[in-house]
Structures are given as structure tokens and as C-alpha cells.
Amino acid sequence: HAKEEGRNRFSYFSPAMQERAMLRVQLGKDLRAALAERQLSLHFQPIPSLGSGSIHKAEALLRWTHPQRGPVPPAEFIPVAEELGLIDAIGAWVFRQAVATVARWRDMQPAGATDEVQITVNASPRQFATGTSLEVLLDELDRRQLPGSCIALEITEGLLLDERPTVTAQLARLSAAGIQTSLDDFGTGYSAMAYLKRMDIHTLKIDRSFIRDLTTDPSDLAITEAIIAMAHKLGLEVVAEGVETEAQRDCLIAAHCDYGQGYLFARPMPEDAFLELIACQPA
Numbered sequence: 001h002a003k004e005e006g007r008n009r010f011s012y013f014s015p016a017m018q019e020r021a022m023l024r025v026q027l028g029k030d031l032r033a034a035l036a037e038r039q040l041s042l043h044f045q046p047i048p049s050l051g052s053g054s055i056h057k058a059e060a061l062l063r064w065t066h067p068q069r070g071p072v073p074p075a076e077f078i079p080v081a082e083e084l085g086l087i088d089a090i091g092a093w094v095f096r097q098a099v100a101t102v103a104r105w106r107d108m109q110p111a112g113a114t115d116e117v118q119i120t121v122n123a124s125p126r127q128f129a130t131g132t133s134l135e136v137l138l139d140e141l142d143r144r145q146l147p148g149s150c151i152a153l154e155i156t157e158g159l160l161l162d163e164r165p166t167v168t169a170q171l172a173r174l175s176a177a178g179i180q181t182s183l184d185d186f187g188t189g190y191s192a193m194a195y196l197k198r199m200d201i202h203t204l205k206i207d208r209s210f211i212r213d214l215t216t217d218p219s220d221l222a223i224t225e226a227i228i229a230m231a232h233k234l235g236l237e238v239v240a241e242g243v244e245t246e247a248q249r250d251c252l253i254a255a256h257c258d259y260g261q262g263y264l265f266a267r268p269m270p271e272d273a274f275l276e277l278i279a280c281q282p283a
């Protein structure tokens with residue numbers, strides 16, 4: 001009887017909704033196989049200093065090439081991974097790969113180079129609940145004898161509203177290991193400024209939605225300038241996301257933004273292309 005009720009309830013869904021739900025279930029099944037079958041990879045997008053143009057930072061972005069569907073965007077499969085509890089395993093894999101890449105990047109630095117290089121990695125709030133992938137990150141840095149500062153975690157504002165002791169403890173642990181935190185998509189979440197005071201945040205990443213119309217919308221310019229000024233007064237660095245035009249870049253330089261990231265500079269690219277680009281950088 002309960003089964004029949006379940007079935008009736010299911011029938012309230014439109015066929016389109018049913019189809020979408022089934023696609024999601026299938027995506028979840030495929031995602032389980034993806035890790036084992038090496039369908040995942042990391043791309044790297046440079047985050048140049050706006051003042052000098054030099055590249056000492058890059059963001060690692062996860063890519064999934066599905067055997068039948070081709071590339072599936074992370075915005076589609078990350079939420080599925082979170083729901084299915086796969087994000088810890090995937091996150092651990094991402095950390096290991098990112099550390100391996102930053103190690104190769106450091107090896108390419110000329111002897112005596114003083115500039116630290118850094119790869120930033122996105123971490124889901126779920127990864128802070130269990131902490132197992134963060135453990136992998138710390139172990140991997142330790143094993144390779146790398147300083148924590150060569151990795152930074154990109155977290156979202158929502159995580160900071162989570163006052164559970166585990167989250168606070170994990171953040172403190174990362175900080176003690178020298179791993180910096182960047183607030184991703186800044187300005188789109190709750191933007192409760194109080195946590196900027198309480199938490200050990202190193203960088204704000206201004207969300208792409210404010211940068212898009214920066215040169216034509218006075219409100220976007222005002223918000224961007226205010227975020228940069230506030231960040232600097234708090235001793236934080238600022239990255240502008242989604243920089244696509246020279247006019248946007250010039251506007252950000254005028255506003256004293258520290259770093260830019262976007263298609264104007266480079267698209268996310270596979271590791272070999274990224275390291276080649278770095279190798280060609282003028283000293």
C-alpha cells in the first residue's frame with residue numbers, strides 16, 4: 001500500500017521533472033565510475049597580478065569528460081557529488097592533483113626565486129563537515145615537504161555562517177598549517193561582514209556578476225570599489241573574477257584591485273599547457 005502511495009505521489013511530477021530526476025540518478029551512477037575510470041581532470045586558470053602581469057597564482061577547476069555525454073560542467077555534477085556523499089573522495093583526488101601540480105610549478109622556478117607560487121582549490125562546505133579530504137591535503141603537503149602557503153582554499157560565504165565547532169576547528173587547523181582561505185563569489189552570498197573580523201580570511205574574490213557590467217553600470221563600479229577599499233583596510237587581497245575585456249581590466253587597475261582572473265588573460269587549461277605558459281613568462 002505504501003508503495004502504491006509512493007507511486008501516486010511520483011505521478012504528481014510532470015514528465016519533464018521525472019526525466020530530470022532520472023538523469024540526475026544516472027549522473028550519480030556515472031560519477032561513481034568516473035573517479036575509478038580516470039574521467040576526471042583538473043584545469044588551471046592563471047590569476048595574474050594586475051600591476052605587473054606576472055603569474056604566481058592559479059585556480060584549479062575540475063573537469064569531467066563523460067564517455068557518452070562529453071564534458072559535463074562542474075555546476076551540474078558537483079551538487080550531485082555532494083548529495084551522494086562522493087565529494088570527499090573527489091575532493092581528496094582534487095587536492096592530490098593540485099599539490100602535484102604546484103610541486104612541478106615550484107620545481108620550474110629559477111633558483112633563488114623569492115616569489116611563492118600558489119594554486120587555489122575550491123572546497124565544498126560538505127568537505128568541512130567530515131574533514132577527511134582536508135586530512136589528505138595536509139598529509140600530501142607534509143609528504144612532499146611543501147609549505148601550506150602553496151595551496152589556498154576557495155570557500156563560500158555560507159560556510160562561515162556555519163558556527164559548528166567542526167567547521168571552526170577545520171578552518172583553524174588549515175590556518176595553522178599556513179593554508180590561506182579565499183572567499184569565492186564574494187558579494188553574492190550573505191555578505192555578513194562580521195565574519196571578516198572573526199575568521200582568518202586572506203583573499204576576497206569579487207564575483208563575476210559585478211565585473212560583467214563594471215564599465216557601464218555605476219552601481220557595479222561602486223560596489224567593486226567599495227569591496228576593494230574595505231578589503232585593503234582589513235589587510236586582505238582582492239581578486240576580480242570574470243575579467244573579459246581590457247576596459248574592465250583598466251577599471252580594476254584604477255580601483256587598485258590586486259589580481260584578475262578571466263578569459264582576457266587565459267581560459268582554464270590542462271596542466272601541460274599551463275606549465276608551458278608559465279615557462280614562457282618573462283623573468
Ligand code: C2E
Nearest residue numbers: 061062074075078094122123124242243244261262263268
Ligand atoms: P568558481 O570557483 O567561481 O570558478 C570560476 C568559474 O568561472 C569557472 O567555471 C571558470 O571557468 C569560469 N570563468 C573564468 N573566467 C571567466 C570569464 O572570464 N568569463 C566567464 N563567463 N567565466 C569565467 P567552471 O570551471 O565551470 O566552474 C564552476 C564552479 O564549479 C566553480 O566556480 C566552483 O564553484 C565549482 N568547482 C569547480 N571545480 C571544483 C572543485 O574541484 N571542487 C568543488 N567543490 N567545486 C568546484
Ligand code: MG
Nearest residue numbers: 059122154184
Ligand atoms: Mg573558485
Ligand code: MG
Nearest residue numbers: 184185205241
Ligand atoms: Mg569564483
Ligand code: MG
Nearest residue numbers: 185207208241
Ligand atoms: Mg564565481
